[in-house]
Amino acid sequence: LFLAMKQAVFCIFLFVGTFSSLAESITRIACVGDSITYGAAIRDRAKNCYPKVLGDLLGGKYSVCNYGVNGATLLRKGDKPYWKLKAFEEATKFAPNIVIIKLGTNDTKPQNWGKAGDEYEKDLRAMIAHFQKLSSKPSIYLCLPAPVYQTRWGINEKTVTESVIPIIRKVAKDTNLPIVDLYRALSGKPEMFPDKIHPNAAGAKVMAETIHYVLKKKH
Secondary structure, eight states, rough: OOHHOOOOOOOOHHHHHHHHHHHTTTTTEEEEEEEEHTTTTTTTTHHHHHHHHHHHHHHHTEEEEEOOOTTTSTTTTSSSSSSGGGGHHHHTTTTTEEEEEOOOOOSSSSHHHHHHHHGGHHHHHHHHHHHHTTTTOEEEEEEEEOSSSSTTTTOOHHHIIIHHHHHHHHHHHHHTEEEEOOOHHHHGGGOTTTTTSSOOHHHHHHHHHHHHHHHHHHH
């Protein structure tokens, strides 16, 4: 009986150990972003947003979580700073191995860029530093914003191309971080943007495939 109990205990520890090692072998990806990451305006969003499609492409060894929030800004002084949202806290607690940052579209609104656009670079560097300090030591990828096919809600193409994208490129170069060029991937595809700002399911698939391609080159 004692021997049987010892074997049972050993089996339990073996099972727990195996489960722990399986959990550790899962690569956790945090998709930080705004409504385009969240999947606003996408039919059957939970199934067709880019983080879900990316997870499907990567397979079972990856856990991809969507931390996109409608209206979120990178700017701390924006009208909806990502820093102050629950998603930011949750993405941090997730202890990601990879962080994909796609913020900047809402920052182009006049009330955001006009007030604090000159702080975008500083705030981007601060967000990178925040995630780099995590014990999980994540790899960080910076996404260029999607094209803006029509000025709406203050979101505009001019600020995206002349201000946001050059700053992201500069910071990526300075910090030696990879860029995911979603701007190029989604350019010339207005049919994928029903409201001229948010990609539909087909556009989200292009995003997922573009990010997947960059990730697989690095991991």
